[in-house]
Amino acid sequence: MQPIRIDEKRALAHLMDLLAIEGLSGSETKVAAAVKKKARAAGARPGWIKFDDAAKRIGDGYQVGNLIVTLPGTIKAPRRLLMGHMDTVPLCRGAVPVRRGNRIVSQGNTGLGADNRTAVACMVTVLENVLTRGLDHPPLTFCFTVGEEVGLRGALALRKKDLSNPKLGFNIDGGDPRDLWIGALGADRWEVDVRGVSAHAGVHPDHGVSAALIAARAIEDAAARGYFGKIRMKGKTGTANVGVIRGGEATNQVTDRVYVKGESRSHDVRFKARITDVWRAAFERQAKRVKNNKGVQGRAVFRSETDYDPFQIDRRAPVVLEAVAAAKQVGLKLRLRSAEGGLDANHVNAKGIPTVTMGAGQHGPHTVDEYVNVREYLDGCRLALRVATV
Numbered sequence: 558m559q560p561i562r563i564d565e566k567r568a569l570a571h572l573m574d575l576l577a578i579e580g581l582s583g584s585e586t587k588v589a590a591a592v593k594k595k596a597r598a599a600g601a602r603p604g605w606i607k608f609d610d611a612a613k614r615i616g617d618g619y620q621v622g623n624l625i626v627t628l629p630g631t632i633k634a635p636r637r638l639l640m641g642h643m644d645t646v647p648l649c650r651g652a653v654p655v656r657r658g659n660r661i662v663s664q665g666n667t668g669l670g671a672d673n674r675t676a677v678a679c680m681v682t683v684l685e686n687v688l689t690r691g692l693d694h695p696p697l698t699f700c701f702t703v704g705e706e707v708g709l710r711g712a713l714a715l716r717k718k719d720l721s722n723p724k725l726g727f728n729i730d731g732g733d734p735r736d737l738w739i740g741a742l743g744a745d746r747w748e749v750d751v752r753g754v755s756a757h758a759g760v761h762p763d764h765g766v767s768a769a770l771i772a773a774r775a776i777e778d779a780a781a782r783g784y785f786g787k788i789r790m791k792g793k794t795g796t797a798n799v800g801v802i803r804g805g806e807a808t809n810q811v812t813d814r815v816y817v818k819g820e821s822r823s824h825d826v827r828f829k830a831r832i833t834d835v836w837r838a839a840f841e842r843q844a845k846r847v848k849n850n851k852g853v854q855g856r857a858v859f860r861s862e863t864d865y866d867p868f869q870i871d872r873r874a875p876v877v878l879e880a881v882a883a884a885k886q887v888g889l890k891l892r893l894r895s896a897e898g899g900l901d902a903n904h905v906n907a908k909g910i911p912t913v914t915m916g917a918g919q920h921g922p923h924t925v926d927e928y929v930n931v932r933e934y935l936d937g938c939r940l941a942l943r944v945a946t947v
């Protein structure tokens with residue numbers, strides 16, 4: 558086994574470079590170009606670097622797909638995947654990173670983009686170390702995903718064959734590298750078109766069917782059953798939220814259309830579906846109960862889709878044991894945890910690549926107080942390098 562050391566100055570320089578580049582979801586071109594340049598400088602052959610066709614399949618003006626760098630191994634072993642997302646949230650627009658002691662923060666009133674440029678820089682550092690120091694390693698795939706912050710879109714579009722069929726996956730998207738995320742919850746997104754009947758609210762309110770009233774009652778219906786906010790039901794847990802309500806044009810008109818958008822989450826895939834079903838039933842039930850003077854009922858057209866399914870990797874699975882052993886060699890004792898939010902790893906696990914998520918020092922994501930813990934970032938780099946080498 559080779560000792561795990563890295564050139565900390567270079568690892569930090571990569572991070573500072575990458576933090577300074579703007580790259581919101583769907584606009585990752587400049588980040589990808591910087592990664593490609595750094596990979597080439599480290600000795601990656603042009604034929605190892607490619608984009609998949611995710612941009613075309615996602616549409617929505619996506620500039621580039623997922624950037625994939627594939628290395629042949631120097632030893633025979635199952636291929637390993639290292640991945641992390643390139644995009645940052647809009648709050649990070651114009652971020653200027655500055656070093657303050659053990660932290661890197663943003664100079665102005667913006668986010669920093671530590672979520673998830675710490676991962677991008679960490680992967681570049683691993684790639685550079687592997688190629689320039691002649692470290693022995695299994696076949697490796699580095700995948701820099703797009704569109705994570707807007708619903709894990711790049712990861713959803715990934716194809717196993719474009720990744721050259723890795724057997725173990727290590728996603729980097731977190732803070733303290735001592736936390737290893739071996740599970741994450743799943744989420745459904747749903748929307749409802751509530752349809753009523755319009756009428757003059759002063760002259761003939763009885764001719765109308767109020768979509769506003771249906772929506773209000775449906776929300777109360779689900780809440781009264783215990784399915785709003787934090788949900789606890791016979792040992793199952795989850796959450797539900799109504800995030801958007803839009804509708805109506807004038808006070809003198811019975812509202813005939815209201816649009817409602819919400820979500821359901823749970824670590825249990827069946828319970829997640831159950832939550833969504835309760836909401837569907839609540840809207841359909843209440844729509845039927847609101848009628849006008851002629852007995853005309855309201856209508857609720859409910860559509861739901863799986864955002865991502867939950868996953869839970871066995872604590873004794875090879876990918877977990879590998880991460881734990883690697884951490885030990887770097888001097889870190891891992892805590893195995895489950896995430897309360899979706900990760901790119903959700904989709905990669907669903908595609909049959911067991912993938913854990915590690916941290917590389919990002920903190921306070923999606924806030925103006927976001928920062929990098931430098932010591933954790935460097936530990937994250939050493940851990941990732943150990944995972945990628947033998």
Ligand SMILES: [Zn+2]
Nearest residue numbers: 672673705730
């Ligand atoms: Zn992230």
